[in-house]
Amino acid sequence: MSMKFPSTLALFVIGASAIGFAGCAQQKDAVSLRNEAQLLTNKAEFSRAEELLRTQLAHDEKGYGTDSIEVTPNLDLLGDLYLREGRLGEAETMYKRSVAIKEKNLKPYMMDLSTSLNGLGRTLTARGHMIQAQPVLEQAIQLREENDTTNGVAIADSENSLASFYVGSGHYAEAESLYKQSIAHYEKSIGKGSMEAANVRNNLASLYYVQQKYDLAQPMFEWVLSIYERNLGDSHPDVASVLNNLAELHRHKKEYGVAESQYKQAIQIFEKRPGADTNPSLACILNNQALLYAAQNRNLDAEPLARRAVAIYERSAGASPVAVANALRTHATILSACGRAEEAKQVQEKASRLISASR
Template sequence: MPFSGVVEFVGREAELENLHHLLQENQQVAVAAIVGMGGVGKTELALQYANLHRVTYQGGICWLSALQDVGLQLVQFARNQLQLNPPDDLDLLGRVQYCLTKWHQGEVLLVIDNVTNYREEVRCYLESVPSRFKQLITTREKLQLPIVRLDLDVLTPLAAMQLLKSLVGEERLRREALIARRLCKWLGYLPLGLELVGRYLLGDEELSLTEMLRDLENERLKNPALDEAQPEMTDKLGVAAAFELSWRRLGENAQRLGCILSLFALAPIPWELVEGITINNEAQDWKRARRGLLQLHLLQLKGEGIYQLHPLLREFFQDKLTGLEQAEELKRSFCGVVVAVAKDIPQTPTIQQIKDITPAIPHLAEVANNLIQYVTDEDLIWFFVGNAGFYNGKGLYNQATSLLEQCRKIVEQRLGNEHPDIEILLNNLAVLYHSQSRYSESELLFQQILALKQHLLGEKHPDIAFTLNNLAEVYHSQGRYSEAEHLSLKVLALRQRLYGKEHLDVAQTLNSLAGIYFSQKRYKEAELPFLQAFLLRLSLLGEEHPDVAMSLNNLAYFYYSIGRYNKAELSYQKALALWQRLLGEEHPYFLTSLYNLVNLYSSQGKYSKAKLLSLQSVVLSIKIWKKQNPDVANSLNNLGKHYKSQGKYSQTEPLLQRALEIFEQTLGKNHPDTVYMRENLADLRDRLTSEQ
């Protein structure tokens, strides 16, 4: 048998047991196959099994390599080890059968390593053998029944760390434990890669794991640690050479598909994205090519319609891509498919839409970070706007903002500041700034957009009304109510003149105007536009829409403020149920309705309900916003109100103090909400002083 160079065999205990069960306890199994990708440790597992169970196989263990003629090797083994001499007048098959018939008593283990074609390499000699002969083969191919497969996967993260520790030592691993985990992950927990890198580190004790990881990230498969096996290793090939054996057995289209898959992010790949990739604008039969990759374990099926490449195979295919004649065309086609996904993402996607889009998101990020030069000028802005829409829909405004800011830099470099679509990008960015309470930045962008539109389109164009409405909402958020009201009335008149009264844009303006009246406690003026906006949206959009939920929340808040608590509670509950169905609980809109309901319950004296929802809102707000956002302050304030209503002033003070700090940092010291919070805190401290 070959020499095993393993220092410590780890992570395969269950596989050893399963293999023994297949060969010994299942009498129906004539042939068992250890199956897996190159470098996963098939040969080593077979070696460990053979050494562990020498006593079981009293008739001997015969190790054969399918890289040479199996029949010749078997006859040679019988002559040298068993002193059998088959007659010279028999052909090779006859001599094999003679040896099998005369073999020593007891069970026999025949190990055939590196099988690439079982029918031609093995079955022709061993099709009918006595049941005491157990055949164990190692192969990269997915063989079919009656051969029973033991599919060998990469190591678990824990086993990978144990393997690395056995080579570099516990102390060295302990000093850089986090880097060691990253190193194992970069190698995809592949035993061959781990052993190569471990032995390389063993040979250079001054090389840190941090330096090793940095070099691998820079040099990829060309790094000398992965390039050549050490003489004492079981496997004699480097990673690229091991993969090359499988590459040569692929058809041209399967090779091309492997290269295409390497363009995707290191994440599960939805097959529907692959099917859209063309060559010379012609669809390809990628399914047949996929079969070739799966057959040789060069691609993993992760779920229905979902596939993934091993990290090191992805590196290998990326290297091969550089040598393909169609490499540039494939990159453009790949980017076109991914861009199409981004362009279909709505600005406020529902939970189901987010769920449907999520598998494609890592691949959108891959294009944004590494292949953006292959996105056409026409698609550039829409790609980023759609991608940002996904994060916006999840309430992850920081990620959405980062994408649009990245887009702004790229657009200015590629297209200049006066490209017709630049306004779309700036508008989306301004809306996101507004959502994050970055009002000054939002106002500045909206004013830039307004000036640009007025110059190009004139004062009465529908797009002017759109920007004026957004600017009015920023003024409203800043507490600049007279400016906000003036703009909203102007927008309402313009939109009604353009569209009539039955239009969603009119509903949007009515809702904004009602909110401005409401913030000034002009409740009689606020009620009618709130109702009009709600009824318009319900009529035009149907009940299952985020804008309807928003109108319900606004109506509920209005009813609460004028003391109509029953109507307020019913509307809040409807809004919360809608938000939960459409956007999920971890979204700012759900949070807004939640702490509004907290205020309502507190006002009604329903303190147990109020406390429960207050705690939920604090947890959710910190989860969504981290710590610096007005919504976090509102949640803290609501919890403080609950304690205050019960006379627990000492528990209330730190909550209101923190809420005031957040308001001052995010809204400014003179914002109405900040002033109101400061007054509440001062009142509370007066009460605490009077009680002492």
């Protein structure tokens, strides 16, 4: 999201909010529109946010030119939005275009460039492109350390991003150190109860979970959940993500009743939102709940959940081939346990073909 089945994290890692953007300060209407779009993104109202940002991008491209610095705030916010939605290819395109424009105007926009680089690095990490991600993230944090104007907030954002890269690369000690530095920067700058600090604590708790340090992970997840519910309400997707994280922890501790309740709460949140049938986050939780039932030999309960998870992943534009293949393998294992050997074989072969095609 161990958190791996068989090789991908089943927990949700959460990035910090965008830091803000230089340029276009003279256009109050544009700034207000972007602020509204960012609020909508934070509320997971992605379609409305995208419509606003696309409209403003077209307006600025017409007024200033497609390669002007004035268009980059729109590109960065669209990149943030697509990354949140799991539309990783589109996020990468937005950030790369923004980076290219800002590099032409490097000196005046050092911190602004670092925002685009950090977003691009996070996207490359999420896509599993680790060799490409590392230098991008390191460049972003270097620019921020040399040019910080945010009282440490931007540096904390980069530390969180680089730590998540290290988790994906299996360098857990480096990741833990950076997560702790990021939390310290956020708490010093904007307070212990801030959403930004909570996001990083979620990620640190996920790291502890990977290492089976459940006694460290559980209270941290519970603290994050309380912060999210207070700030976002109890029906926000980020609340569902932390519920999934807690459920995964309880599943691996064999506390099946607690885990089942938390999976169901998380699923209910996502099912009430538009686009549930193409949401890879919902598919992930359904797959996890199927694994929970399989662990209890409740394979007849598990099979429809696993089948639905596969169907959602296959419809989702943001799902990675590895995630789809892992869901197929879960389904194949459960079909086999149900005595449906021929179906299981076909599903397993489909998973193998998908992995081979993605290499």
